[in-house]
Amino acid sequence: MRALTTAVRRASATAPGPAAARGDRARGLRAVALVLLVGALFVPLSASAQAGGRTPQPEIVIDAEGGCVAPPDEMRRNHMNMLIHQRPLTVRQGVRGAEVSLRGCIECHASREDGSAIGTRRNFCQSCHDFVAVRLDCFDCHQARPGAEGVRR
Amino acid sequence: MTQPSSAPLSAPWASRAGERRFWLAGALGALVLAAGLAAAHYMEVHGHAVTGMSNRIVWGVPHVFAIFMIVAASGVLNVASVGSVFGQPVYKARARLSGLLAVALLAGGLTVLMLDLGRPERIVVAATHYNLRSIFAWNVLLYSGLFAIVALYLWTLMERRLNAYSKYAGLAALVWRIVLTTGTGLIFGFLVARQAYQSAVLAPMFIAMSLAWGMAIFLIAQAALFAWQGRALDPAIRRRMARLLGVFVAAVLYFVLVYHLTNLYFARQVEFTRFILASGGAYPLLFWLGYVFVGSLVPLLLLFHPRSDDDRTVIVASTLVIVGAFAQLYVFIIGGQAFPLELFPGYAASSTFFDGAIAAYRPSLAEILLGFGGLALALVAAVVGVRVLPFMPEDDRRVVAAGSGAGE
Amino acid sequence: MSEREPVERDQAPSPSRRGFLAAVAAAAAGVMIAPGIRLIELAAARPAGEPASGAVRWGLLIDTTRCARGCEDCVAACARENALERRGETSVAETQRPQWIRKIELKELATGRELSLPMMCQHCARPPCVDVCPTGASFKRADGIVLVDQHRCIGCRYCMMACPYQARSFVHEPLARQNPAVPRGKGCVEGCTLCVHRVDRGLAPACVAACAEAGHGAMLFGDLNDPASAISRRLREVASVEVRADLRLGTGVRYQGI
Numbered sequence: 141m142r143a144l145t146t147a148v149r150r151a152s153a154t155a156p157g158p159a160a161a162r163g164d165r166a167r168g169l170r171a172v173a174l175v176l177l178v179g180a181l182f183v184p185l186s187a188s189a190q191a192g193g194r195t196p197q198p199e200i201v202i203d204a205e206g207g208c209v210a211p212p213d214e215m216r217r218n219h220m221n222m223l224i225h226q227r228p229l230t231v232r233q234g235v236r237g238a239e240v241s242l243r244g245c246i247e248c249h250a251s252r253e254d255g256s257a258i259g260t261r262r263n264f265c266q267s268c269h270d271f272v273a274v275r276l277d278c279f280d281c282h283q284a285r286p287g288a289e290g291v292r293r
Numbered sequence: 294m295t296q297p298s299s300a301p302l303s304a305p306w307a308s309r310a311g312e313r314r315f316w317l318a319g320a321l322g323a324l325v326l327a328a329g330l331a332a333a334h335y336m337e338v339h340g341h342a343v344t345g346m347s348n349r350i351v352w353g354v355p356h357v358f359a360i361f362m363i364v365a366a367s368g369v370l371n372v373a374s375v376g377s378v379f380g381q382p383v384y385k386a387r388a389r390l391s392g393l394l395a396v397a398l399l400a401g402g403l404t405v406l407m408l409d410l411g412r413p414e415r416i417v418v419a420a421t422h423y424n425l426r427s428i429f430a431w432n433v434l435l436y437s438g439l440f441a442i443v444a445l446y447l448w449t450l451m452e453r454r455l456n457a458y459s460k461y462a463g464l465a466a467l468v469w470r471i472v473l474t475t476g477t478g479l480i481f482g483f484l485v486a487r488q489a490y491q492s493a494v495l496a497p498m499f500i501a502m503s504l505a506w507g508m509a510i511f512l513i514a515q516a517a518l519f520a521w522q523g524r525a526l527d528p529a530i531r532r533r534m535a536r537l538l539g540v541f542v543a544a545v546l547y548f549v550l551v552y553h554l555t556n557l558y559f560a561r562q563v564e565f566t567r568f569i570l571a572s573g574g575a576y577p578l579l580f581w582l583g584y585v586f587v588g589s590l591v592p593l594l595l596l597f598h599p600r601s602d603d604d605r606t607v608i609v610a611s612t613l614v615i616v617g618a619f620a621q622l623y624v625f626i627i628g629g630q631a632f633p634l635e636l637f638p639g640y641a642a643s644s645t646f647f648d649g650a651i652a653a654y655r656p657s658l659a660e661i662l663l664g665f666g667g668l669a670l671a672l673v674a675a676v677v678g679v680r681v682l683p684f685m686p687e688d689d690r691r692v693v694a695a696g697s698g699a700g701e
Numbered sequence: 702m703s704e705r706e707p708v709e710r711d712q713a714p715s716p717s718r719r720g721f722l723a724a725v726a727a728a729a730a731g732v733m734i735a736p737g738i739r740l741i742e743l744a745a746a747r748p749a750g751e752p753a754s755g756a757v758r759w760g761l762l763i764d765t766t767r768c769a770r771g772c773e774d775c776v777a778a779c780a781r782e783n784a785l786e787r788r789g790e791t792s793v794a795e796t797q798r799p800q801w802i803r804k805i806e807l808k809e810l811a812t813g814r815e816l817s818l819p820m821m822c823q824h825c826a827r828p829p830c831v832d833v834c835p836t837g838a839s840f841k842r843a844d845g846i847v848l849v850d851q852h853r854c855i856g857c858r859y860c861m862m863a864c865p866y867q868a869r870s871f872v873h874e875p876l877a878r879q880n881p882a883v884p885r886g887k888g889c890v891e892g893c894t895l896c897v898h899r900v901d902r903g904l905a906p907a908c909v910a911a912c913a914e915a916g917h918g919a920m921l922f923g924d925l926n927d928p929a930s931a932i933s934r935r936l937r938e939v940a941s942v943e944v945r946a947d948l949r950l951g952t953g954v955r956y957q958g959i
Contacts, residue, residue: 229752231850234842236901237749243881281851281886283879340887342873347796351858351871411856411871411888418855422836429835429859485829485948486865634867636820636944637807637959644820645776645788646803646867647796 198267204248209239216268219245242278247286257284311521315676318517322673329666332659333408341411344660349652350630355409357622358664361506362402362671363436364477364499365618367470368507368541370395370443372534374470377446377463383530387515387686388463392447393678394514394671395470395507396440401671403436405663428479435473442466451683474503481625488565489629494555498548505541506618509611512538514675516608518685526604527688535607539596542614546589549621565632569624573651576628579620588617627654746903758826758845758953759895760925761909762932762941763818765958767919768804770817775920776802778911779821782896784880791874799870799885801893802908818956819908819920822847822868822893823944826951830860830869839890845925845953846895854889861890865945868892895953925953 208215210222222240229235249264250257257265258279265284269276336343346353373392376385407416423430446462449455478499481490512534519526553570556562571577595601595610631652636642642649678684747753779802780787791798802821808814824847830839831847838853839860849860849869861869869892872885879885882898896906904910909922923932941955 227852228850231848231852232840232842234747234753234844234897234901235750236747246881280875281879281884281889283881283884285881287881340874341871342793342797347794347873348799348861348870349796349867351861411858411890412854413856415853415855418836418838418853422838422853424831424834424837426832427835427859429833429857433835480859483833484863486945487862630862634865636805636866639811640807640809642805642807644803644805646800646820648803648805648820648867652796 195271196261198271199262200267201251201262201264202249203252208248209244242282243286246282246284250284250286255285259284308523311523314521315680319673319676322669322676325662325669326666326673328662329405329664329669330408332662332666333413335659336409336663337413343657345654345656346660347652347654349647350627350654352626352630353654354623354627354656354660355405355663355667356626357619358667359402359406359409360477360626361618361622362398362405362667364474364503365506365510366395366398366402366503367439367474367477368503368505369398369511370466370470371504371507372511373446374463374467377450377460378467383533383688386688387511388459389447389450389684390515390518390679390686391511392443392450392466393682393684394511394675396443397671397674397678398510399436399439400674401667401669404670405667408663408666409660428476428483432473432476432480435469435476439466439469439473442469470503471500474500481629486634487629488556488562488632488635489569489625492552492555494548494552498545498552501541501544501548502618502621505538505545505614508534508538508541509614509618512607512611513615515686516604518679520604522685528602530688531604531607532602535596535602535610538607538611538614539593542589542592542596546585549584561635561638568632568651569628573628573631576624576631579628580624583620584617584624587613588620589614592617747901753842753844753846753901755843756926757843758925759824759900760845760923760932760953760955761824761895761906762921762935763954763956764919764921765816765818765956767917768817768819769917770806770815771804772817772915772917773804774911774915774917775819775908776800776804778907779893782880782899782907783883783885783894784878793873797871797873799872799891801868801870801891816958818959820866820868820944821908821954822864822895823866823950824893824895824953826953828950829863829865829948833859833863835859842897846897846900847892848894848897849890849892851884851886851889851891856888856890858890864892865948865950 210218223242223245226235226238226240230238230241245265246257251259251263254260254263257263258276259266261267261270263284265276265279344353344355370391372384372390373388373395375381376383376388376391407413410416419430419433423433425431442462442465446459446466449459449462475496478496481487482493482495484490512531515526515534553566556566569576570580592610592613595606595613631654633642633647633649633651636648777787779785783801785799785801786793788795788798802819805818805820807816807818824841824845826841826845828839828841828847831841833839835857836853836855838850838855839847840850841847856871858871861867861871869890871890872887875887876885883894885891896904896908899906905913905922909920912918912920921932921935923930925933925936927933936955939957941957942959943950943952943955944959
C-alpha cells in the first residue's frame with residue numbers, strides 16, 4: 141500500500157500546472173493512470189509484506205531431528221546462495237559429500253506425510269516459496285523426494 | 294506517377310485505401326504474431342513432445358523459418374551497402390528501408406529461434422556464459438552486433454549532421470553482415486560428423502542465399518509500400534533491381550551445384566546425395582520442384598525475360614524465390630538430418646534409436662505457427678517502422694534519370 | 702549372488718591382476734556395497750570434498766564378441782538406474798524418448814558378418830558437443846566424463862547436431878519421477894553420464910554392472926590412465942578401435958571385435 145501512495149504522490153507532483161495546455165493535461169492524466177496501474181501491481185506484494193491479514197502464513201513443518209547446516213535466520217536469507225555456490229563444484233568438478241546440497245535439504249525437509257518437499261502449501265520448500273512468490277524451479281529436474289544414493293527408488 | 298521529391302518522407306498514406314491497407318497489414322501481422330506466441334507458450338508448457346521434432350530431427354520447421362529470416366536479414370541490408378559503400382544513388386535512397394527490414398527480419402528470426410529453445414526462460418544464460426569455441430556463441434555476438442550497427446547506420450542516414458559518416462557505418466555493416474552470414478553458414482559447416490553439412494562451401498553459399506532472399510524481400514516490401522502510398526516506382530529502378538535479384542538467384546544455384554557435385558564425387562557421400570536428390574521421397578521433390586524449378590528457374594525466366602517487365606512480374610518472381618528458399622532450407626536442414634549418421638561405414642545398422650534408418654518428420658501446427666509468428670513479427674515491425682519514421686525511398690527525378698542510365 | 706562374478710572370471714587370468722586387486726582393493730575385495738552391485742575395479746569412493754582428478758580418465762572397453770544379439774541387459778539397467786522412460790512408459794513419440802544407451806545390430810555389407818554392440822556417449826577427449834555448446838553447458842569433467850550442466854543448458858540442441866554418435870537425447874516432456882541422484886528435466890539435452898553418481902562412489906556404471914551380473918562380461922570399465930588397471934592391460938593385449946576413429950575424437954569408449 142505504501143508503494144501505491146508514494147507513487148500517487150510522486151505522480152501528482154509532476155502533474156501539469158493550471159497554465160498547461162490541454163495536450164499537456166491529457167498527457168499528465170495518462171501518466172497518472174500509468175502510475176496507478178503500475179502501483180496496483182505492487183499492492184499484492186506490499187499487502188503480503190504485512191504479516192497476517194488475508195494472506196495465509198507459511199506452515200513450516202520440520203519433521204527431522206537436529207539442526208540445519210546453519211541457523212534458521214541464515215538459512216532463510218542465504219540458502220539459495222549456498223546452493224548456487226555449491227552447484228558448479230558438484231556438477232562440474234565432481235565434488236561429492238559437501239555439507240551443502242540440495243539432496244541434503246530434501247533428506248531432512250521432505251514431509252513425513254507425503255514424502256515430498258513440494259506439492260502443497262504444507263510442504264517445506266513450497267510453503268515459503270508460495271508465500272514470498274518466488275518461483276521454485278529446482279524440482280523441474282531434481283527429485284523432491286529423498287532416496288538412496290546411486291539406487292533408484 | 295512519381296510524387297515530387299519535396300513530399301514529406303514519412304507522409305501519411307496518400308489515400309484512404311493505403312491507410313486501410315496499412316492497418317490491415319498491421320492487424321493481420323499482429324494476429325499471426327499472437328498465434329505464434331500462443332504456440333510458443335503451448336510448446337513451453339508441454340515440452341517439445343507437441344512438435345514433430347525428435348531426437349533424430351532435432352531442428353525442425355522453426356529453424357527453417359528462423360534461418361530464413363536471419364539469412365535474409367543480412368541480405369536485405371545489401372541494398373543499403375550498394376548505396377552507401379558502392380555509392381549508387383538509387384540504392385542510397387533505399388538504404389533506410391533496407392536497414393529497417395534487416396532489423397525487422399533479424400528480430401523475427403531470433404525470436405523464433407529463442408522461443409524454440411528447450412528452456413527459453415534461460416535465454417539470459419546465452420548472454421552471461423560464452424563458449425568462445427562455439428560458432429553458435431559467436432553468432433549470438435554477431436546478431437546482437439548487427440542490431441547495434443544497423444541502428445547506428447540508420448542514425449547516420451537519418452540525422453543530417455551525421456550523413457557524412459553513413460559511408461563508414463555502411464562499410465561496417467557490410468563487413469559485419471558478411472562475417473555474420475559466414476557464421477550462420479558455418480553453424481552447419483562445422484558439423485564434421487554430418488554428411489549433409491561439414492563443408493566450407495556452405496559459408497559462401499549462405500552469403501549468396503542471403504543476397505537473393507534479401508533482395509526478393511526488399512522488392513516485395515518496396516512494391517507494397519509504393520502501392521500503399523499510391524506512388525509509382527520508376528521502371529528503370531525496378532528493372533535494375535530485378536536483374537540484380539536474377540544474378541543472386543543464379544549465384545545460389547551455382548553454389549548448390551558445386552555443393553552437390555563435390556558430394557557426388559566423394560564415394561562416401563554418394564549415398565547421401567542420392568537420398569537428397571533422388572530416392573528420398575519428399576526431399577528430392579522439394580529440391581527439384583520447389584527449389585530448382587519454382588524457386589530458381591521460373592524466377593530467372595521472369596526476371597530476365599525482356600517482355601515480362603512490370604511490377605507484378607517482379608513481385609511474382611520475388612515470391613517464388615522466397616518459396617524456393619523455404620523448400621531449399623527444408624531439404625537442407627530437415628533432409629540433412631533425416632539421413633542417418635554413418636557410425637559404421639560398410640555396415641547396415643539398426644537399433645531402437647533408428648540407427649541406419651531414414652528419420653520421419655511431420656511438423657506439428659504449433660511449430661508452423663511459431664515460424665509464421667516470427668514472419669509476422671518482422672512484418673509488424675516493418676509496418677510500424679515505416680509509419681513512424683521516414684524509411685520510405687525518395688527517388689529524386691534527376692537521380693532516377695542518372696540511375697536508370699547507369700542501369701541500362 | 703556369488704562374489705565370484707563372471708566379470709571376475711574374465712579379468713582374473715593374469716597374476717598381476719590379482720596383485721593389483723590385492724594391493725588396491727584388498728579390503729574391498731568381495732565386499733558387497735549393495736545387493737547385486739560389487740566393487741569391480743574401483744578402489745574406493747573419492748573422499749568427500751575432493752574434486753574429480755585429472756590424473757584419472759574413465760573409459761570402457763566393449764567386447765562385441767561377447768555381446769549377444771538381442772540382449773538388452775545394459776539398456777534395461779541404464780533405464781532403471783537413471784529412471785529413463787522405457788518403451789510404453791511415456792506418451793511421447795518413440796523418436797522422442799530418451800535413450801542414453803542403445804543396442805545397434807550390425808551386418809557387414811561386403812561379408813554378411815553380423816554383430817551387436819551397445820552405443821552410448823563415447824566420452825571423447827575432444828568432444829564436438831563441448832566445442833559447439835554456446836553456453837558451455839556441455840563440458841568434460843577432469844576425469845574425462847562428458848556431461849551436460851543442465852543448469853546452463855538452454856535446450857538449443859546444437860550438441861545433438863554435432864555428436865557423431867547420436868548419443869544425446871532431448872527431454873521432450875515434463876518429468877516427475879527422477880532418480881534423486883540423477884536430475885533430469887524438460888527442455889534440456891541429456892546423455893550417458895557414465896553413471897557419474899556411481900563412479901564417484903566407487904561403483905561401476907549400471908550397464909557394466911548389469912552386463913557382468915548377467916554373466917556376459919562384455920563391458921570393462923576402468924581408468925585408462927592407470928597402466929595397471931584391468932582395462933589398460935586388456936587394451937594393450939587385444940585389438941580395439943574407436944568408432945569413427947577418422948574424426949580423431951579420442952573416445953573413452955573402445956570396441957573390440959569390430
